[in-house]
Amino acid sequence: MTATSSPGAAPVPAGLEATLALLRERADASLAELIEFAGIPSVSAQSAHRPDMERAAAWLAARLECAGMKSVSLWPTAGHPAVYGEWLGALDAPTVLVYGHYDVQPPDPLERWHTPPFTPTVVGERVYGRGVSDDKGPLLLTVQAADALLSATGRLPLNVKFLFEGEEEVGSAHLPALVKGRAAELRADFVISADGGMWSADFPSLTVSGRxxxxxxxxxxxxxxxxxxxxxxxxxxxxxxxxxxxxxxxxxxxxxxxxxxxxxxxTELPPEQREALTTLPFTDAAYLQQTGAPAIYGEAGYTTLERQWHRxxxxxxxxxxxxxxxxxxxxxxxxxxxxxxxxxxxxxxxxxxxxxxxxxxxxxxxxxxxxxxxxxxxxxRAYALPATHPARVAARRVLRDVYGTEALEVGMGGSIPILETFQSVLGLDSLLFSFAVGDENIHAPDEFFRIPRVSQGQEAWARLWWALGAGG
Amino acid sequence: MTATSSPGAAPVPAGLEATLALLRERADASLAELIEFAGIPSVSAQSAHRPDMERAAAWLAARLECAGMKSVSLWPTAGHPAVYGEWLGALDAPTVLVYGHYDVQPPDPLERWHTPPFTPTVVGERVYGRGVSDDKGPLLLTVQAADALLSATGRLPLNVKFLFEGEEEVGSAHLPALVKGRAAELRADFVISADGGMWSADFPSLTVSGRxxxxxxxxxxxxxxxxxxxxxxxxxxxxxxxxxxxxxxxxxxxxxxxxxxxxxxxTELPPEQREALTTLPFTDAAYLQQTGAPAIYGEAGYTTLERQWHRxxxxxxxxxxxxxxxxxxxxxxxxxxxxxxxxxxxxxxxxxxxxxxxxxxxxxxxxxxxxxxxxxxxxxRAYALPATHPARVAARRVLRDVYGTEALEVGMGGSIPILETFQSVLGLDSLLFSFAVGDENIHAPDEFFRIPRVSQGQEAWARLWWALGAGG
The missing domain is CATH 3.30.70.360 (Alpha-Beta Plaits)
Incomplete structure (x- = not known):
């Protein structure tokens, strides 16, 4: 699905068109980069992998440099370093802080993987490997989108600060202190997170709350x-x-x-929100098939989606x-x-x-x-993005342009601890704009990422920045 | 404590006296043999140790040969082999089947051992290592006692059949079939088991029941x-x-x-047996100190010894x-x-x-x-030895001779599965006559055996056979 094929999409400006064309040219290279990046076993929970964490951080910093980012640095913490890079040449436009993480979950239980977790392997339209979906794939495509925009148009449509941490999988323990200490450098209008994950492979969605x-x-x-x-x-x-x-x-x-x-x-969910949940394309039967669990289970008096997102x-x-x-x-x-x-x-x-x-x-x-x-x-803390937030509004429009269908607004059972930090330390709301899907075996054997999502995600990020920049 | 020093002991016949003297001469050699035997990691539960199991069985067979036993053989089973040897030259005397096991528990958790589990190490009056107490020490001293009797007197006072299995720590799964198949070769008057363990380091005891x-x-x-x-x-x-x-x-x-x-x-224990338990030298306070548990625990309405032995x-x-x-x-x-x-x-x-x-x-x-x-x-099955069994009566007398004090009669919380097999397949009662002590960290890190128990055990076995032979 490309920009020009989406029904009802707005006309595409020339600069964006050139960017999207360049991204299409670079599709194979984009995937090759992800395979290289995910080949580094950056397991933050295990001290034996400290050298791999350093290697992954250095790799990512080099990629940001290569994309044309300025002030690229490793920001030390008491744990693993964060990787920072920025492009601030759009003087009248808003500034977005792009968040992601380069650390991954331990690969255990190893014996249940069908391909080696740190030798990313393409099978059909999927690439298998630890971290490809959570969060190296979704993270990397934001850098690739910025690279293409700069290459094709000589600028970004808005100011971007990339902040990629190395401790998300162990609770982001040292990031609050880092963000506090770097509050001036991280000043922005809002956050867009590459971590989060879409709800379904079949429908575009925006995650507007997290536990x-x-x-x-x-x-x-x-x-x-x-x-x-x-x-x-x-x-x-x-x-x-x-x-x-x-x-x-x-x-x-x-x-x-x-x-x-x-x-x-x-508090109990308002009746209209409970009602809205029932309209989503979700059935317990399909869920049982997806998870392989023998029967539905959970707190009495709630539906499966309520249990997952709101309890x-x-x-x-x-x-x-x-x-x-x-x-x-x-x-x-x-x-x-x-x-x-x-x-x-x-x-x-x-x-x-x-x-x-x-x-x-x-x-x-x-x-x-x-x-x-x-x-x-x-x-x-739990998190929720206000319904009228400009990033939420723009993101819905972009997803409709890319996918040709209205995005679902869904909750998330998981947590992104850093969103609470951005709110409490920097006073910023966060938009989750990830192209991972919740069924990609994250935190489990056989984690995978859908290869078409690389191009879709790159296009969506380029369009979103364009839209937010034009509106800035 | 030696034969001649025990107050109230019967006069010692010359042949037995010569045997005990020879055992005293061989004390260092006896310990060295145990250290060699327990250095073989014969862990029956782990298939990686199969070669060690074979090595231990071969070692034991050679030791039986060297002691003068006849018909020494490895008896194959569907699992690990049993080791057999006999001396049947005492025509008018009874025949005893001596039981023990050469397999040991896994050494896990390895990091909690203070000496390497399979490098038996002498510290003061103890030797530390996996299996020294359960059951390689108590087993080996029976062979050493037979060796000394044969060397000193040219004969044994009764007929002995040694049967040492290699699967006690994994439930003796294949021994019932073996015993059934070898019932004729194993015919005897009763069983004496070198496995079992004394109840206390301070008092000699006989274990007369097991769960x-x-x-x-x-x-x-x-x-x-x-x-x-x-x-x-x-x-x-x-x-x-x-x-x-x-x-x-x-x-x-x-x-x-x-x-x-x-x-x-x-069934509930008869009141007189409950009463007898209270006279044993046991206190909950000492037990808590021994185990390091924070508080006494167990089924309401029963004492600690009742919980251990009879519930x-x-x-x-x-x-x-x-x-x-x-x-x-x-x-x-x-x-x-x-x-x-x-x-x-x-x-x-x-x-x-x-x-x-x-x-x-x-x-x-x-x-x-x-x-x-x-x-x-x-x-x-649970097990109990009749109060009037001649082996039980003789064993009490021998323990009094060796230790100079009356033996306690106690129960056992653990199980020796094979005793049930001897009962049901061969119709034989079993006397537990072990010189291990229950506090020797069996099945745990830092398993040890008290070195003086080697000599005491050898003397007691020699005396017991002498007594049972004379009475036969």
């Missing part, structure tokens, strides 16, 4: 060392039993979170203890471990929920074991 | 692949939540197992799912895994309990996930 996040890890300690479960079983509290009871006790039989105060401040959750992301190898080992383990995270909605303060959860788990821990919380700080 | 065992492993399946817990959390049942609820639901708030029918056939249990030995690495990963995992085992008491049929457990877990599995049981067959 917040708080994460927690704890260890349940029992005996001082592993014991023989025959000799001691029944007379020492098994940390795995205690951990299982703590986890099981987080929800009641209706799927509601039992942590006292958890739902404080959470808070507590979810265990990892749990382990005792013998997990081949065969059996009759051990009563010294400890059990649980990693969990909450998704939050407007009205919930992440730090308060974190505290409520800790208090609840501590109070529920029986005397035969003790609980220890792993230090960590992984918070994000 | 049975049944083990079960299951996987809870949810979505077809790992999902992003932000996007999908709250609308797909998390297999870790379901597994935790299944585990938590196995016990009620009084620590009783909830599986319907689990306690069928279980059945369900215990989770391992549980895992989701992301277990460094940092966080917001994943909703496709599956969760649980390994568990039950300890059983007289009146419980292991296969029936296994079935009850499966039925209960299946029935409790909610519709949003499905449960799959890992095939496996790891069963043992």
């Amino acid at each position: 917040g996040l708080t994460a927690l890890e704890f260890t349940v300690h029992g005996p001082a060392h592993d014991l023989h479960s025959g000799r001691h079983g029944g007379s020492v509290h098994n940390p795995l039993h205690a951990a299982a009871a703590l986890v099981a006790g987080l929800h009641d039989e209706h799927g509601r979170v039992t942590v006292p105060g958890f739902y404080d401040g959470v 808070p959750t507590v979810e265990v992301n990892g749990m382990w203890g005792g013998y997990t190898g081949e065969g059996s080992k009759t051990v009563l383990p010294a400890e059990a471990h649980v990693k969990l995270s909450c998704r939050l909605v407007p009205g919930q303060d992440p730090e308060r929920v974190h505290r409520l959860l800790r208090d609840h788990l501590s109070a529920e821990t029986p005397p035969g074991v003790r609980i220890e919380f792993v230090p960590g700080n992984h918070h994000a | 049975g065992l049944t083990a079960l492993e299951f996987t809870v399946h949810g979505p077809a692949h790992d999902l992003h817990s932000g996007r999908h959390g709250g609308s797909v049942h998390n297999p870790l939540h379901a597994a935790a609820a299944l585990v938590a639901g196995l016990h009620d708030e009084h620590g009783r197992v909830t599986v319907p029918g689990f306690y069928d056939g279980v 059945p249990t369900v215990e989770v030995n391992g549980m895992w799912g989701g992301y277990t690495g460094e940092g966080s990963k917001t994943v909703l995992p496709a599956e969760a895994h649980v390994k568990l085992s039950c300890r059983l008491v007289p009146g419980q049929d292991p296969e029936r309990v296994h079935r009850l457990l499966r039925d209960h877990l299946s029935a409790e599995t909610p519709p949003g996930v499905r449960i799959e049981f890992v095939p496996g067959n790891h069963h043992a």
Whole structure:
């Protein structure tokens, strides 16, 4: 689908037309660059990958330089560096801060990938590899769009500041401090995020809300060392039993979170918004087919989309203890471990929920074991973009031009912690304008990105900047 | 403590005296042999250790040959081989079948060992290493005692058949078939087991009952692949939540197992036996200090020793799912895994309990996930030795002679599956006559064996055989 073929699209100005033609010429090169970029295993969670993180940051900085960006720098943080670059030559036009992240999730479980996670592999109209969808593909195409605009027209239609962080997958812990320290350099009119993901492969969509996040890890300690479960079983509290009871006790039989105060401040969705959700092209049957889950599940009284987008959750992301190898080992383990995270909605303060959860788990821990919380700080508020925001309005028009159909406005179950930082530190709203799709196995084996989305995304970003610049 | 120093001991016959003297001469050599034997990582649960299992079996067979045993052979099974050797020259005396096992538990968690598990290391009066206590030390000293008797007197006081298996730590799955197939070759008057373990380092004891065992492993399946817990959390049942609820639901708030029918056939201990337990040198305070557990725990209405020896249990030995690495990963995992085992008491049929457990877990599995049981067959009945059995009577006398104090009669929380096989296939009772102690970190890091127990055990076995031969 190209600019000229979309029915009902506005006439395309010559500069934009030349840009889009250049992007079409460069299609193969664009994909080759993504394959090179995603080949760098920039796993922010694992310290062994620190050199790869540095390599990915350097690669990205070089690409920004090559695109004609100025002041390209690595901005150090207490963790992984952010990559910055800008073009500020459009004096009367607005300034947008473009956000993305070059770090990726760990590839575990490795054995479930069908292609090597860090050797991006093209299969038909998809490229498979860790990070291609979240967020290297969507990030890279913004740089490629800027490059083409500059090459074809000698300028950008508005001022752009690129800020690509390296810690999104571990909670963006150091970015708030960085943004605070660099507030003057990051001044802009609003943020456009390349991270986010479209809701469906079949319909263009804009994500206008996202859930917040708080994460927690704890260890349940029992005996001082592993014991023989025959000799001691029944007379020492098994940390795995205690951990299982703590986890099981987080929800009641209706799927509601039992942590006292958890739902404080959470409001019910207005009836018209609930109604609007029912008009989206979504069925539970298709969802079950997509996920492979045996049955629909969730908090009683809500639909699947309400549960995903507008209800808070507590979810265990990892749990382990005792013998997990081949065969059996009759051990009563010294400890059990649980990693969990909450998704939050407007009205919930992440730090308060974190505290409520800790208090609840501590109070529920029986005397035969003790609980220890792993230090960590992984918070994000829920987010919502005002309906009348100019970027939201322009983005709907651009998506209609590119796809020839009206964009759906949807919520997002996931979180982009940085959006809260942009709001609270810089006072900026954020538009999510990503060309990833939610079914692309992000955070899972066989992550992929749809290759046509590279061109569509480049075109959409060029058009969006053009539209916002013309209107500036 | 030697034979001649024990107060009230019977006069020692010359042949036995010569044997004990020879064992004292060989004390250093005996320890060196144990260090060599325990240096072979014969982990039966892990297929990578198959060559080590073969090496350990060959080592043991050679040691039996060297001790003067006849018909030494490796007896193949569908799993690891058993090692057999015999001396049948005492025509009018009884025949004892001596049981032990040369396989060991996996050494995990490796990082918690203070010395390398398969480089046995002497520290003061202890030797540290995987298997030194369970069961290589207690096993080896029986062969060393036979060797000394034959060397010193030219004969054994009774007929001995040694049967050492290689699958005790994985449930002795193939030994029942082997014993059935070799029933004629294994004919004996009773069994003496070198596996079992004394109850306390401070008092000699005889273990006269043991709990049975049944083990079960299951996987809870949810979505077809790992999902992003932000996007999908709250609308797909998390297999870790379901597994935790299944585990938590196995016990009620009084620590009783909830599986319907689990306690069928279980009888309460007679009041005089409960009373006898209270006279043993045991306190909860000392037990907490020994285990490092924060508080006493267990089924309401029973003491700690009752819970350990005479009450059945369900215990989770391992549980895992989701992301277990460094940092966080917001994943909703496709599956969760649980390994568990039950300890059983007289009146419980292991296969029936296994079935009850499966039925209960299946029935409790909610519709949003499905449960799959890992095939496996790891069963043992509970065991008890009659109070008037001649081996029990002789063993008490021998322990008094060696230690100068009356032996305690105690129960055992653990299981020796093979005892049930000897009972049901060969019709034989078994005496547990081990010189390991229950606090020696078996199945855990830093397993150790008390070096003086090597000599004490050798002396006790020589005396026991002498006593049983003289009485035969």
